Amino acid sequence: MFSGKYPTMTTQERLTHTIHSTENIKLSGQVRLAFMLSLPAILSNINNIVMDYIDTAMVGSLGANATASIGLIATSTWMMGGICSAVSSGFSVQVAHLFGAKKKKEANDVLRQAFTAALIFGCFLMIVGISISRQLPLWLGGNADIVEDAGIYFLVFVCSMPLMMVYMLLVGMLRCSGDMKLPSILSVIICALDVVFNFFFIFPTREISICDISFTCPGLGLGVLGAALGTFTAWHLGAFYLLYHMLRKSKELRLDFKGKLLPENRVLKKALMIGSPIGLERIISCAAQITSTVIVAPLGTVAIAANAMGITIESLCYMPSYGIGEAATTLIGQSLGAKRPDLIRRFAFIALALGIGIITILAIIMYITAPDIMVLMTPDLGVQQLTTRVLRIEAFAEPLFAASIICYGIFVGMGKTLMPSIINLGSIWLIRIPFAALVASQWGLTGVWIAMASELSVRGIVMLIRLVNKLRKPHDIISE
Numbered sequence: 001m002f003s004g005k006y007p008t009m010t011t012q013e014r015l016t017h018t019i020h021s022t023e024n025i026k027l028s029g030q031v032r033l034a035f036m037l038s039l040p041a042i043l044s045n046i047n048n049i050v051m052d053y054i055d056t057a058m059v060g061s062l063g064a065n066a067t068a069s070i071g072l073i074a075t076s077t078w079m080m081g082g083i084c085s086a087v088s089s090g091f092s093v094q095v096a097h098l099f100g101a102k103k104k105k106e107a108n109d110v111l112r113q114a115f116t117a118a119l120i121f122g123c124f125l126m127i128v129g130i131s132i133s134r135q136l137p138l139w140l141g142g143n144a145d146i147v148e149d150a151g152i153y154f155l156v157f158v159c160s161m162p163l164m165m166v167y168m169l170l171v172g173m174l175r176c177s178g179d180m181k182l183p184s185i186l187s188v189i190i191c192a193l194d195v196v197f198n199f200f201f202i203f204p205t206r207e208i209s210i211c212d213i214s215f216t217c218p219g220l221g222l223g224v225l226g227a228a229l230g231t232f233t234a235w236h237l238g239a240f241y242l243l244y245h246m247l248r249k250s251k252e253l254r255l256d257f258k259g260k261l262l263p264e265n266r267v268l269k270k271a272l273m274i275g276s277p278i279g280l281e282r283i284i285s286c287a288a289q290i291t292s293t294v295i296v297a298p299l300g301t302v303a304i305a306a307n308a309m310g311i312t313i314e315s316l317c318y319m320p321s322y323g324i325g326e327a328a329t330t331l332i333g334q335s336l337g338a339k340r341p342d343l344i345r346r347f348a349f350i351a352l353a354l355g356i357g358i359i360t361i362l363a364i365i366m367y368i369t370a371p372d373i374m375v376l377m378t379p380d381l382g383v384q385q386l387t388t389r390v391l392r393i394e395a396f397a398e399p400l401f402a403a404s405i406i407c408y409g410i411f412v413g414m415g416k417t418l419m420p421s422i423i424n425l426g427s428i429w430l431i432r433i434p435f436a437a438l439v440a441s442q443w444g445l446t447g448v449w450i451a452m453a454s455e456l457s458v459r460g461i462v463m464l465i466r467l468v469n470k471l472r473k474p475h476d477i478i479s480e
Contacts, residue, residue, distance in 0.1 A: 015178040015330070019100055019338045027346070034350045037330060040184035041175065042323030046316065047187040058198050059227050060378040064305045067378065069149035069224050071308020072142045072297070075289035077157050080125060082282030084161070084168045087121055089412055090275025092172035093333055094267065095253070096413065099177050100337020104252070111173050111246075111255055113263040114271070115166065122165030129158025140290060141297035146304075149224040156228035160235055167239035170246050170255075176330050177253045182245065186238050193234035201226030274415050281421035288428040295433075295440050296448060303445045306386040309377055310449070313370070313387070314394050317362045321402035324355040325409025332413025341474035348410045348471055352403060352464075359402035367395040390449035397453035400460025407463040411470075414477055419466065427459040 018033055059066045091114035098107040133155040137147035171183045204221030207214055220226055246255040263271065296307045328351035335343040366373075370391040374384040404424075411420045432455035439447030470477065 015334065019334050019340060019343065030346055031350055034327060034331060034347060034354060037178070037180050037327035038324045038354065040180035041326040042320040044184040044187040045319040045323045047191040058202050059224055060309070062223055064301050064380050064383060065145050066149065066224055067308060068301050068304040069146040070153055070227070071304055072137055072140055072146060072150045072293065073154045074308055074311065075286050075293050076136060076154060078289065079283060079286030080129065080158065080161065082286055083125065083279050084122070084165045086275045086279030086282055087118060087165065088169045088172035089278055090271030091169065092176040093274050093329065093412060093415055094270055095173050096176035096330055096333025097337035097415070100334030107177070108254060108256070109259055110267055111253060112257065112259055112261065113267055114169055114173070115255060116261045117263050118165045118169040119162060122162035125165070126158050126161040129161060130155065133158060141294050143301070145301070152225050153228045156225065156232050160232050163236055163239040167235065167242055170242050173253055175326055176333060178330060178334070179252065180327070186242060190234045190238040193237060194231055197230030197233050198227055201230045274412070274417055277417040277421040278412070281424050284425050285428055288433055291433055292436060292448065295436050296445060299440065299444055302380070302382045302386060305378070305380070305383045306390065307445055309374070309383065310387045310390045310394070313373055313377070313391060314366070317366045317398055318359060318401050318405065320362065321355045321359050321405040324351050325406045327351065328406055328409040329413040332410050336414060336478060339478050341478055344477060345471050345474045348467065351406050351410065355402045355406040356399050360399045363395040363398035367392050386445060389446055393446065393449045394453050397456040401456040403460040404456070404463040407467045410467060420463065423462050423466065424459065427455050427462065431455040431458055
């Protein structure tokens, strides 16, 4: 498949070899490389969702109100995270292009300047979040039973914004340089720490019996606040280690402070060009999801809890496509930097085939196992039955949803983010929201999820058409 020492290379070295090799590397070798880059990113994204599962399941054991309080502000926390991701993409895609062009010194310059920008922006998000934390649950239509816990959870979340912004930036930089391994290992460690911290923070001091051995387990009994603090602490420990790694240990891409700290105009301009459409799309998309939450809120606590759990469980199904999309961003970005139109086209179709195949299998599994999963997630029978129903509706849309996510990752690698963002926004606001608002009063949460499944299917088809048209002339992508 590959010549010489290739089998002993790291994934980063294999990527560099493939991008710049003059020899004819077989399709099987390119598929293997795409899979090796995707797998760590898939595991990382799954672990992020597992953390949501942990919070939801542990808090779910406290009752429907506790689950609903987190579900109410979930879309708002996603919007904050989406903005951080957009800032990260604006700078990290530049690193992918520079690595593809073998300009590692310039890549390190972008990293240093991006770090300063990310830290400042993270502090800005924290201040904004703190200022709205008490009113946000009321704006979202939450009832008196859940607004206090929802506000506390959101407040703790936004206090983590500066370090979360830095963490997401550094993870994006590593991935675009070809290092998928460290971010994935860190995500597993963060997930494990989240379990440990939640175990002690959420529940009160209690007696636990294991194999006829009883002992007193200490606990703070903080409930929803404990779940927020557990996740907050786990994320911060991961961020501190990643910062240490980039300062002291990283070889290919190292953070130093020996040059300009503030972004140069050309770096900032390109970051804005790439990241602004992504950020705007994430904000307006999350605003649409918040609107969906407002549509769901009058349906009652059971519907809010079922909607929140359904979103969390469904995300485990489609989340691997985000990992493949991240790998596609790296592959396409470095191929573009190396001026390899043949690889841009090849890697795009490999990523799509890989992602749609995996998500189709997971959608079938989700459809079959939904009732069993819900028994593990909550003791509330009404929430179990309603969540199972909406998950089985959504399963039919998952393959096309995966296609839209991977297409988006490909476009990000190209640095062409405006039109894909418009497609995402148009489909949500022109199809999902009007349809959901129309049917919610008669069909309840089931109707809201039918609207979502319909919109995701249309989005996937439109995105595939856009990408295929773009790839018909891959040389134009490089010359643009």
